[in-house]
Amino acid sequence: MAEHLFQFVIWCVALLVLMVLLWLVYGLLDHGLAKLSFEFLLSEPQNAGRDGGIISILVATLLILAVTLLAALPLGLASAVWLAEFTATHHFWARKVRLALDVMAGVPSIVFGLFGYAFFGIFMGMGFSVLSGGLTLACMILPVFIRTCEIGLRGVNNSWRQGAAALGMPKIKAVWYILLPAAMPAISAGLILGIGRATAETAALMFTSGYVDRMPESVMDSGRALSVHIYDLSMNVTGGDAAAQASALLLLMIIIVLNMLAYAVTDLWLGRRLSNDLA
Numbered sequence: 001m002a003e004h005l006f007q008f009v010i011w012c013v014a015l016l017v018l019m020v021l022l023w024l025v026y027g028l029l030d031h032g033l034a035k036l037s038f039e040f041l042l043s044e045p046q047n048a049g050r051d052g053g054i055i056s057i058l059v060a061t062l063l064i065l066a067v068t069l070l071a072a073l074p075l076g077l078a079s080a081v082w083l084a085e086f087t088a089t090h091h092f093w094a095r096k097v098r099l100a101l102d103v104m105a106g107v108p109s110i111v112f113g114l115f116g117y118a119f120f121g122i123f124m125g126m127g128f129s130v131l132s133g134g135l136t137l138a139c140m141i142l143p144v145f146i147r148t149c150e151i152g153l154r155g156v157n158n159s160w161r162q163g164a165a166a167l168g169m170p171k172i173k174a175v176w177y178i179l180l181p182a183a184m185p186a187i188s189a190g191l192i193l194g195i196g197r198a199t200a201e202t203a204a205l206m207f208t209s210g211y212v213d214r215m216p217e218s219v220m221d222s223g224r225a226l227s228v229h230i231y232d233l234s235m236n237v238t239g240g241d242a243a244a245q246a247s248a249l250l251l252l253m254i255i256i257v258l259n260m261l262a263y264a265v266t267d268l269w270l271g272r273r274l275s276n277d278l279a
Contacts, residue, residue: 105144141198
């Protein structure tokens with residue numbers, strides 16, 4: 001009886017989450033689909049965003065996300081491998097690093113924005129730029145990404161490590177060829193969580209990447225992210241609700257596509273790794 005009740009509660013919670021998602025998608029489709037078009041995607045914003053499109057906003061968003069992933073992925077994977085494979089569970093410094101990551105994971109995004117403005121913008125001399133915003137977002141997603149990857153690596157059966165050691169395989173090769181592919185589901189989950197948070201972030205980017213809606217010419221140029229654009233149209237621009245709804249719908253579509261790409265890339269990488277090992 002208790003097991004059936006527990007399953008019923010789980011299904012009810014899952015259906016509730018699905019209903020909320022469908023309601024959100026329906027609202028965006030109902031209010032934003034009419035304005036979403038190729039002209040909207042490929043033209044520059046005009047009249048404070050009420051008219052025109054979002055091509056410069058879209059380019060700035062993708063550049064910020066690219067900088068974020070290029071900075072966070074190698075550092076995050078290296079940190080997770082060090083914590084999971086090259087330190088003992090109760091190692092003094094490893095415990096301190098884990099505590100710091102757990103604390104950072106709960107820090108509000110506005111605090112990261114102020115940090116990014118002070119460190120990357122002023123101290124490092126980057127000012128309001130795509131690079132400053134991307135590096136700030138990398139700092140935001142690193143705690144969750146590192147801890148997720150570490151847990152995934154620690155969840156790999158120890159017999160795999162023992163088998164690699166018995167064959168005389170160096171530790172780093174065992175990590176690259178055996179442990180990372182085995183932990184790929186956890187790595188994918190951490191990557192997807194990071195992409196979702198970075199793509200939808202607003203507060204931190206106001207202080208780092210800037211507010212201007214022109215086309216960024218390089219990563220050192222200022223650029224308005226899509227989430228910041230939605231906030232500005234909704235809160236500061238009279239008559240900008242239609243453009244905000246269309247931009248929000250596009251942001252949701254981007255997050256879905258990026259999540260699907262993350263799954264596809266990790267599956268492809270894992271498949272090639274396994275086929276090479278079998279060959």
